[in-house]
Amino acid sequence: MKSWMKSAALASLCLLPAFAMAAGAIDGEVKKQATNWTAIIMFLLFVSGTLYITYWAARRTQSASDFYTGGGGITGFQNGLAIAGDYMSAASFLGISAMVFEKGYDGLIYSMGFLVGWPIILFLVAERLRNLGKFTFADVASYRLQQTPVRTFAATGTLVVVALYLIAQMVGAGKLIQLLFGLDYSTAVILVGVLMVMYVMFGGMLATTWVQIIKAVILLSGASFMAFMVMASVGFSPEALFQKATEVHAKGVAIMSPGKADPIDSISLGLALMFGTAGLPHILMRFFTVSNAKEARKSVFYATGFIGYFYILTFIIGFGAIVLVLNQPAFMETIVKDGKQVTQLLGGNNMAAIHLSHAVGGDLFYGFISAVAFATILAVVAGLTLSGASAVSHDLYASVIKKGKANEKDEMRVSKLTTLALGVIAIVLGLVFEKQNIAFMVGLAFSIAASANFPVLFLSMFWKGLTTRGAVIGGAIGLVSAVVMIILGPAVWVDVMGHAKGSAPFPYKNPALFSMSLAFFFTWLFSVLDTSKSAAEEKAKFDAQFVRSMTGIGASGASKH
Amino acid sequence: MNEDILKRVQANPKFAELVQKRSSLGWLLSIVMLAIYYGFILVLAFSPATLGASLSGGVTTVGIPVGIFIIVSAFVLTGIYVRKANTEFDQLNQQIVEEAKK
Secondary structure: OHHHHHHHHHHHHHOOOHHHOOHHHHHHHHHHHOOOHHHHHHHHHHHHHHHHHHHHHHHHOOOHHHHHHHHHOEOHHHHHHHHHHHHOOHHHHHHHHHHHHHHOHHHHHHHHHHHHHHHHHHHHHHHHHHHHOOOOHHHHHOOOOOHHHHHHHHHHHHHHHHHHHHHHHHHHHHHHHHHHHOOOHHHHHHHHHHHHHHHHHHHHHHHHHHHHHHHHHHHHHHHHHHHHHHHHHOOOOHHHHHHHHHHHOOOHHHHHOOOOOOHHHHHHHHHHHHHHHOOOHHHHHHHHHEOOHHHHHHHHHHHHHHHHHHHHHHHHHHHHHHHHOOOOHHHEEEEEEOOEEEEEEOOOHHHHHHHHHHHHHHHHHHHHHHHHHHHHHHHHHHHHHHHHHHHHHHHHHHHHHOOOOOOHHHHHHHHHHHHHHHHHHHHHHHHHOOOOOHHHHHHHHHHHHHHHHHHHHHHHHHOOOOOHHHHHHHHHHHHHHHHHHHHHOHHHHOOOOOOOOOOOOOOOOOOHHHHHHHHHHHHHHHHHHOOOHHHHHHHHOHHHHHHHHHHOOOOOOOOOO | OOHHHHHHHHHOHHHHHHHHHHHHHHHHHHHHHHHHHHHHHHHHHHOHHHHHOEOOOOOOEOHHHHHHHHHHHHHHHHHHHHHHHHHHHHHHHHHHHHHHHO
């Protein structure tokens, strides 16, 4: 590692243009050095610590309620940290800092969208959700509607979102460990899959929550230190930081302004990010881990603070990477892409934050941040897996198949088997989607969450007229239209399937504006047209639901141990 | 929840007050947040040069403080709601719940 530092120092002296580097030599050299013992030790420390927590949590996870909600006794502050831990995914940390590194200001725009959904969740959703639900958001959506169709729909929405989100995380994990250990991408992905299954299967929500809290604390500390060091290197003057960045970046001063964006696409992305957050099943599930609406509310307040602070840090980190990492030979490699030689950041742009950690803190801190990034991925995939497993065991198995009469032991067994199955699926998908931009994959998950889960959840709590038929048909239209528009849009049609640029049948990258509108419209239409007897009964049950959602009378409390 | 409790809560004027106060604050703050964010998105879409203008002659653009402001505003708005809800709304709610049990 010392020679790496030396070459970095040398490089900063002569500022060689990136293309002048001998690619093969640097590639080989770095791979060898990648067996970084500091990083490995820190990573092993984290893994053994979290496995100990899992062991501790496993003894406290007896009932279904323990498995799904950790017993429901987590405090607002703890849950706020855990939500932040859930939300500050690898896509946020690595993806957004990479976006800032690549495009400058546009990265900040993206992170704003991720944040502004939180106040809306608090003002409109959090308390009602806590007062009405028990384990999953489907509990709320199906509160006064028919269990079988609504839960089947909600579970489908959950699993699609979870699968997309998992892909992004697994790809991030694979690349990170590949760089850190010099392991094969596939070995890395399998390792993540195995650990995530262990956390969730044995430790349930309690282990998942603590993994998230620990990860949130170390991620925020690590990112704070990096941002501090970046600012220290420019004498704590933002202007000096931006000045230096514009001097070395290929796009020059353009990184300080928003790039060219289609208005429709921008609005559509904004909707997806804002309302998608309120439709993410693994996030919604966190509201059931606290004892009451008051704690639910506090969770969002703390989470918003931590997440907002974190996004400001990623912005500084992205710019720091431009100044301290870009064009430094030690951090660059030349690869052959589409028959052309391209010089890029070692391991791709998603590694910007990781390389920066080495530039500002040396081997020890590089090891720490690598372990943190890995912990980040593990925590998020654990939360996702738990949410997917709950959708299958609580919504599909216990409510749909067993009609609410499932034996608790069987339900637990199903959730654990599902966890195992999801682990295998995550590994396979992680291998298939190796070459995608991970921040963008999360964007897709958000579009679907905003178009399928959110409209149904929102209307079930706010609109008396919602009926089963409206919810299922409208929600399904939202889900299908979001998926179809993504496939026919440039992101998949051109970038994945390799059709010519500009040939995509659907012109926008972000479908949420259209798919969300379709979902709301058809949910309304089919509810209004539904004159069946069951529809009348469902509407009649709204008043009782409303009183419970506002006052919390009858809401499920924390289970006792 | 049984019918009696439901009717008592619905008949309680404090319930109407709670619903009215909480909903109007919730919607008001939501609209403020939406206006700030979509105002920003619209400027971004139709007049990006506004955000790309230099703040004070240097490379720092107007967009930077605007971005920070949006992030901070999200936090401040949630703070306002939680403060109000934890004191005023929860007290009112507590009274409603107790009066419904009698």
